[in-house]
Amino acid sequence: MQMRLTRSLRRLLTGLALISALALVGCDRAAELIPGNADDPRTPPPTPTAESTPILVTPGLNVGGGTPAAAIPDHELARSVVQVLGIDTSAGFEQIARYGSGVVVDAEQRLILTSYAVVAPYRADGSRAYTSIEIAINDDPGAPATRTFAAEVAAADVDMGIAVLRVVGRVGDGGSVGALEIPAVVPGQATGINTGVPLRLFSHAGGSEGPDAVSVTNATVTGQRGEAGQTGRTWFKVDARLPAGASGGPAFDQSGALVGMLAQEMYVPLGEVGQVRPGDLLAPVIDRARSSSATFNAPLYRGITVAPDGIWVSRPAFAGNAVDSTGGRDLLDYGTRFNEGLAALYYEYSIVGAPTGASVEERWYLESVLQDSLSSSFVWDQSGYGLISDRIQSPGAAGIPRGLWRVEVWVNGARRASASVNIGGTVTASNTPTAIGVAGATTVTPEGNISIGAYATAPQLIAIFDLSGMGSVGRLQWVVFRDNQPVYTSPSIRWTEGESARFWVGYLGDQPIQAGTWEFELHADGKVIGVGTISVF
CATH class of the missing domain: 2.60.40.10 (Immunoglobulins)
Known part of the structure; x- marks a missing residue:
């Protein structure tokens, strides 16, 4: 008789029986938490407190273009940060349907970088998610932002969750707008951003109540992530957890150059933000917005949806290799097909919006047969965002048994995500x-x-x-x-x-x-x- 095993973070599992009669051992769980108490890897890291910084104008300081000759102070960087609001009037009254942050990347062409999840135009039923996009800016030092400009999506990378908005008028009177009197940020080099590098994260982290003031959080890069089909890293992991309204906010290096953008993989208002898109992924989208005056034509499809309880789990990603460091585990060589003889299969997924104490289960299948001895459960003890990384490993030279493997992630009794990986197998009618x-x-x-x-x-x-x-x-x-x-x-x-x-x-x-x-x-x-x-x- 097989018995369900319950495994906690970083617990070593051995003697895992498979239907193929081969054993997988060394299955450990490494929750990608920021180092807090090194003696207890389950201890969540301290979250830096985002405190409002007064926006003070320093005449003559050039914030846009070129490379900063000296470190740009927080209060100057804050001048370039805006709040992005999706306003919905379809029900006959006004409500804020989406909210996030953004940063001016081209004042002359009135371009603002933000997260595509914030401005994705469609709901799960195919109707419009909002009626219009408005930009709120800070006119007074330290004061809540004021809804000032109307905007449209000029360019986007839907896969990477990146959007560039173009200001097209003023809120209320619909008047035309020339070049923005908001300084554009300096583009930086993200290639030098590695584990241990400090970042300054800016955002309007408020919610649906309306515009709020800019806040800044000092954070540190703890690792990186990639994705199948993508070259190089697609995420920086950081030791900060910010409210959902921070999505779209800029990440600056210590000199004040833009090196990334805070983002959620999916718009989850009850979740948090704990990842940064690297700057080298942002640049092509910004360039497309600069080179065309057209409006982005978003594809109409179901897209990712969030359950009514506000919990969302990303589709698990698989990799053939990994590197462990003090900041956690970074996966390498992502894919959905691997050759026969694979010694270890690494995988990761993120959980957003789950409350502390939620029950999380992983259910593993090989050729649609439940592998009960590999399946596991644990209690969620992280904040509103967390990244789970794990592996299954074979001790023998034959490697992990060939076939179509599938893992399902269940939270509080409901299946939230699943993904399959083919190891040494061929495509059959069943897959x-x-x-x-x-x-x-x-x-x-x-x-x-x-x-x-x-x-x-x-x-x-x-x-x-x-x-x-x-x-x-x-x-x-x-x-x-x-x-x-x-x-x-x-x-x-x-x-x-x-x-x-x-x-x-x-x-x-x-x-x-x-x-x-x-x-x-x-x-x-x-x-x-x-x-x-x-x-x-």
């Missing part, structure tokens, strides 16, 4: 991505069912699919046809939903939807996996 068209709609329920059906003259058209075998899929794309004529090809998006899901994709053109036969052709990693046909009258 081939498949899409079955379910229905067409104008809007959908959060569960992915029809809310408002498809009809001619509707503003948009949505195709609902049931997807399976998606655990190893990296990218998703769709092509839309009307009466056999192509009308739209979406950008490629990252698949984050796990093994299976009710998922929808959409089309939003310049004109209302016309009557006819519409087809949505769904592609996974470049291959067609299904077609949904919708008759619109």
Whole structure:
């Protein structure tokens, strides 16, 4: 009889039985906590306190362009930091639907860098998440920001969660705007940012109550993360935990140069921010905004959703190697397929918004058979954001048994995320991505069912699919046809939903939807996996 093992942080597990009769040992858990008490790796690190810094104007100090000749003080850097608000009036009254931070990166062209999660335009049902974007700035030293400018998304990298806004007018009167009288920041070099480097994190960390003052947090880089299909590091890990409103705020080095951006992987108002996107990922998006006056056309799709209880877990990522340091564990060589003979399989995922005391479970499967002796549970004792890193390891030369492995992460009795990895195996019918068209709609329920059906003259058209075998899929794309004529090809998006899901994709053109036969052709990693046909009258 197999028995469920409960393992705590950094507990060594041995003698783990598998259906293949090979044993995996040395399974340890290393929660990526910032070093606090070195004798107790479960002790959460002290969180730096974000204190408001008065915004004092120093005439003549050049904050934008070039390299800082001397360290720029906090109160000068704060002048470039703004608050980003998604204002929704669709219900007949005004409410703040989204909130985050941003920083001016080009005053002449009125460009503001922020997190795409803050300004992602669609809700889970396909409707607009907000009516307009407003920018609040600090006119008075240390005072709450004032809603001043209207903005639009000029450029974005949806995968990396990066957006650049363009100020297009003033709030209230709709008046035109010239160059901003807010200094742009100095772009820095993120290549020299490594573990142990101090950073200065700026944000408007307030929430839906409205604009607040700028705050600054001194933090230290504790490691880095990557992602499958991406070259190099895509995240800096830091020893600070900031409120969700900090997402989009700038990270400066000690000289005052911009080297990164605070961000959540998903907009989770009840969660916290504990990661920074490196500056080398920000630069291409800023350059695209500078080179074009067009507005970013965001793809319409279900995207990542947060459960009603405010808890979100990222899709687990797998890697073939790792480096352990005083700051924790950094994974290397990310992927979804590994050769046979792999000695250790590393994986990581983040948990956002889980309360202290929540029950977290990992359930492992090999070829859809539950590996009960590998599955585990532990009690969540971190803050509103935490990164979990672990491994399974084989002591023998044969390595981890070949086949399709899947891990599911459950929090408080609900499955929150899953992902699959193929070790030395071939694609079979059971793990081939498949899409079955379910229905067409104008809007959908959060569960992915029809809310408002498809009809001619509707503003948009949505195709609902049931997807399976998606655990190893990296990218998703769709092509839309009307009466056999192509009308739209979406950008490629990252698949984050796990093994299976009710998922929808959409089309939003310049004109209302016309009557006819519409087809949505769904592609996974470049291959067609299904077609949904919708008759619109």
